[in-house]
Amino acid sequence: MAKKILISDPTLRDGNHAVRHQLSRDSFIAYCQAAEAAGVPIVEVGHGNGLGASSLLVGECSLSDEDILSTARQHLQRSLLGIHVIPGFCTIRKDLSRAVELGVDLFRIAAHCTEADITDRHIAYAREAGKQAWGVLMMSHMASPAVLLEEAKKMESYGAEAIVIMDSAGAYFPADVHERISTLVQGLNIPVGFHGHNNLGMAIINSVTAVEAGASIIDGTIRGFGAGAGNTQLEVLVAVFERLGFETGIDLYKILDAADVAEKTFNPVAPSISPLSIVSGLAGVFSGFAKPVARAAADYQVDARDIFFGLGKRNAVAGQESLIIEVARELAAAKG
Amino acid sequence: MAKKILISDPTLRDGNHAVRHQLSRDSFIAYCQAAEAAGVPIVEVGHGNGLGASSLLVGECSLSDEDILSTARQHLQRSLLGIHVIPGFCTIRKDLSRAVELGVDLFRIAAHCTEADITDRHIAYAREAGKQAWGVLMMSHMASPAVLLEEAKKMESYGAEAIVIMDSAGAYFPADVHERISTLVQGLNIPVGFHGHNNLGMAIINSVTAVEAGASIIDGTIRGFGAGAGNTQLEVLVAVFERLGFETGIDLYKILDAADVAEKTFNPVAPSISPLSIVSGLAGVFSGFAKPVARAAADYQVDARDIFFGLGKRNAVAGQESLIIEVARELAAAKG
Structure with a gap:
């Protein structure tokens, strides 16, 4: 059956x-x-x-x-x-x-x-x-x-x-x-x-x-x-x-x-697997973070992908967007 | 290692x-x-x-x-x-x-x-x-x-x-x-x-x-x-x-x-899985057939998907585009 x-x-x-x-x-x-x-x-x-x-x-x-x-x-x-x-x-x-x-x-x-x-x-x-x-x-x-x-x-x-x-x-x-x-x-x-x-x-x-x-x-x-x-x-x-x-x-x-x-x-084209989606999957972080992460990456001159992996290590979940800035700041400090 | x-x-x-x-x-x-x-x-x-x-x-x-x-x-x-x-x-x-x-x-x-x-x-x-x-x-x-x-x-x-x-x-x-x-x-x-x-x-x-x-x-x-x-x-x-x-x-x-x-x-958007791609995968037919199949479907007023499945049953391979017409004609005849 x-x-x-x-x-x-x-x-x-x-x-x-x-x-x-x-x-x-x-x-x-x-x-x-x-x-x-x-x-x-x-x-x-x-x-x-x-x-x-x-x-x-x-x-x-x-x-x-x-x-x-x-x-x-x-x-x-x-x-x-x-x-x-x-x-x-x-x-x-x-x-x-x-x-x-x-x-x-x-x-x-x-x-x-x-x-x-x-x-x-x-x-x-x-x-x-x-x-x-x-x-x-x-x-x-x-x-x-x-x-x-x-x-x-x-x-x-x-x-x-x-x-x-x-x-x-x-x-x-x-x-x-x-x-x-x-x-x-x-x-x-x-x-x-x-x-x-x-x-x-x-x-x-x-x-x-x-x-x-x-x-x-x-x-x-x-x-x-x-x-x-x-x-x-x-x-x-x-x-x-x-x-x-x-x-x-x-x-x-x-x-x-x-x-x-x-x-x-519907308006949009069908979703595809973008580079940042892959990183969010690997890092285990909700892809809804993509936009604020991109913004923080630009503000602090760091790599958005590093921010995603940093969020993954911190087990960040939706609602914890302030962690994005924290991670970006740390990455910027580590650079120089 | x-x-x-x-x-x-x-x-x-x-x-x-x-x-x-x-x-x-x-x-x-x-x-x-x-x-x-x-x-x-x-x-x-x-x-x-x-x-x-x-x-x-x-x-x-x-x-x-x-x-x-x-x-x-x-x-x-x-x-x-x-x-x-x-x-x-x-x-x-x-x-x-x-x-x-x-x-x-x-x-x-x-x-x-x-x-x-x-x-x-x-x-x-x-x-x-x-x-x-x-x-x-x-x-x-x-x-x-x-x-x-x-x-x-x-x-x-x-x-x-x-x-x-x-x-x-x-x-x-x-x-x-x-x-x-x-x-x-x-x-x-x-x-x-x-x-x-x-x-x-x-x-x-x-x-x-x-x-x-x-x-x-x-x-x-x-x-x-x-x-x-x-x-x-x-x-x-x-x-x-x-x-x-x-x-x-x-x-x-x-x-x-x-x-x-x-x-x-590159010019195009990234490929996505279209309805006809799914059918071509299920039928085991090369998706390069999609265009001539669509044409035959229109010409003979039959369903392009039925043509794909018909080609699959005939084990059609590239170079056998004439089979498309054959299948389309049979489907049209069966419809009456």
């Missing part, structure tokens, strides 16, 4: 990173229709950083959450409507409750890989509202398999119905994925998923490896649209899974058509 | 496919300098289909072979100058002898995977001229490991000093590569190499797998510039090999700089 894989598609959320959260209403509509026609089970939408994240600091979205969710809801009948939720950006009273009203089906509640504790109330709220809730552990390469399991178990105890680990920096090699996914599959009683990025050209094989290690949920975006080097390219994934005999329920030709729709509707 | 890998870089040859053989003299010079500075051991140049291939039928090159080779020779001191040679396009008397005079170091004599016989005189000529000669088996997924070994042994008997197998259609999965490379490594007395394409997102992992199976030569192009979905992306490969402890002798930062040089100097 063919192994069944549940595909969750954050093109209209992670892909928003690639256009500084400026995806147009037409893009949302065109892609929702194309994804639904192809049989994509879950379509995730919103600001790149999720519900409630639109702000001057992390980037203002061209459309409000309200607007995005009601537009998407209108154009998704068979596909579930999903959102990314980071407690801190997303409040329960204002954002989560409204998303429930607007008909979101799946709440993917995310935290840095060692901070699962912050997700308890959000997960509980979504479940009590009768919605699906998953736990998502971001930057998961920064935690050992044992620690990841411990954090995932917390989310399971809060009511999460699945756990997805993200390779946010595109730092994993297949062996890393295998070790972590199999640890989670063995230790949890809920499905396990994987969300890849392509900084080291490993997104597809890492996703295949995740399935071989027992994962049953895989994230992918059309044309790879996403932050930095991009995500696991969904239509390639569908082709590869079909060849390997994994059942996704997605129609190959129609998902290829969806790639053409996105290529025509 | 770190495993040593010899990197051969056909950016200025396979990359020429991506611009219909119109790479400029400035591009040749800029990239030769950047590759040499990074310590790339072999730089392969020329028309996409190799020495003597420039023609109205397969595409005219903006520069003559003579011009390309003398330009490249002038800017390569440490890196070896390599060329791709397909007997039929390349004559011994006119093309090969002149390339020897112009100082080419390495002749990569190529044939379809079951046609090694046609390479005997070209290999012998290059060896007798005191040059290095390798045998290259193209579209290697179309032959079983046993047949590939037989063909490679012929090339070895002609004097080839290494054998490279090409995944011209980007059709391989890692297990396919492992099986073929290990068969060759066990059965031959000369080094074995792998040349990947990225149609199914497997170019990097296939190259890693080739090394694990015993290959010691790997091809890669900067930014992945190459036909269709592109080649194995060289600077990603260097990063990944460095992480795995394989020694390439290439400087990571300088090869990342070379990527920036190419991005600025």
Whole structure:
């Protein structure tokens, strides 16, 4: 019997990173229709950083959450409507409750890989509202398999119905994925998923490896649209899974058509693996740091790549942008 | 002790496919300098289909072979100058002898995977001229490991000093590569190499797998510039090999700089995995067929993807473009 894989598609959320959260209403509509026609089970939408994240600091979205969710809801009948939720950006009273009203089906509640504790109330709220809730552990390469399991178990105890680990920096090699996914599959009683990025050209094989290690949920975006080097390219994934005999329920030709729709509707060219993406993957640092790193490199006359590796050694995570200046200053001082 | 890998870089040859053989003299010079500075051991140049291939039928090159080779020779001191040679396009008397005079170091004599016989005189000529000669088996997924070994042994008997197998259609999965490379490594007395394409997102992992199976030569192009979905992306490969402890002798930062040089100097955007590339990878058909297939699809009002899969079932290879019409006609007839 063919192994069944549940595909969750954050093109209209992670892909928003690639256009500084400026995806147009037409893009949302065109892609929702194309994804639904192809049989994509879950379509995730919103600001790149999720519900409630639109702000001057992390980037203002061209459309409000309200607007995005009601537009998407209108154009998704068979596909579930999903959102990314980071407690801190997303409040329960204002954002989560409204998303429930607007008909979101799946709440993917995310935290840095060692901070699962912050997700308890959000997960509980979504479940009590009768919605699906998953736990998502971001930057998961920064935690050992044992620690990841411990954090995932917390989310399971809060009511999460699945756990997805993200390779946010595109730092994993297949062996890393295998070790972590199999640890989670063995230790949890809920499905396990994987969300890849392509900084080291490993997104597809890492996703295949995740399935071989027992994962049953895989994230992918059309044309790879996403932050930095991009995500696991969904239509390639569908082709590869079909060849390997994994059942996704997605129609190959129609998902290829969806790639053409996105290529025509979205503004940017498809992501590619830039030199700085490679360094961010090797250093294990989120590629969203690229811009402030470039600025600091220019200000302090040091090499942006050295800053990335310096951030990697310090285990820098999003929100710690001040470390960039610290590293740049040290490099400048060491030079002369 | 770190495993040593010899990197051969056909950016200025396979990359020429991506611009219909119109790479400029400035591009040749800029990239030769950047590759040499990074310590790339072999730089392969020329028309996409190799020495003597420039023609109205397969595409005219903006520069003559003579011009390309003398330009490249002038800017390569440490890196070896390599060329791709397909007997039929390349004559011994006119093309090969002149390339020897112009100082080419390495002749990569190529044939379809079951046609090694046609390479005997070209290999012998290059060896007798005191040059290095390798045998290259193209579209290697179309032959079983046993047949590939037989063909490679012929090339070895002609004097080839290494054998490279090409995944011209980007059709391989890692297990396919492992099986073929290990068969060759066990059965031959000369080094074995792998040349990947990225149609199914497997170019990097296939190259890693080739090394694990015993290959010691790997091809890669900067930014992945190459036909269709592109080649194995060289600077990603260097990063990944460095992480795995394989020694390439290439400087990571300088090869990342070379990527920036190419991005600025070459005309096209970096290749990405288009819907038709995926189909060509799945079907195991050379992506160079894309244009005539699109034309036939329009003429006969059938789906280009169906034509690709039809060609795959017929084991179509380059030169058999008439099969495209045959398949298109059959599909149109079946539609009614």
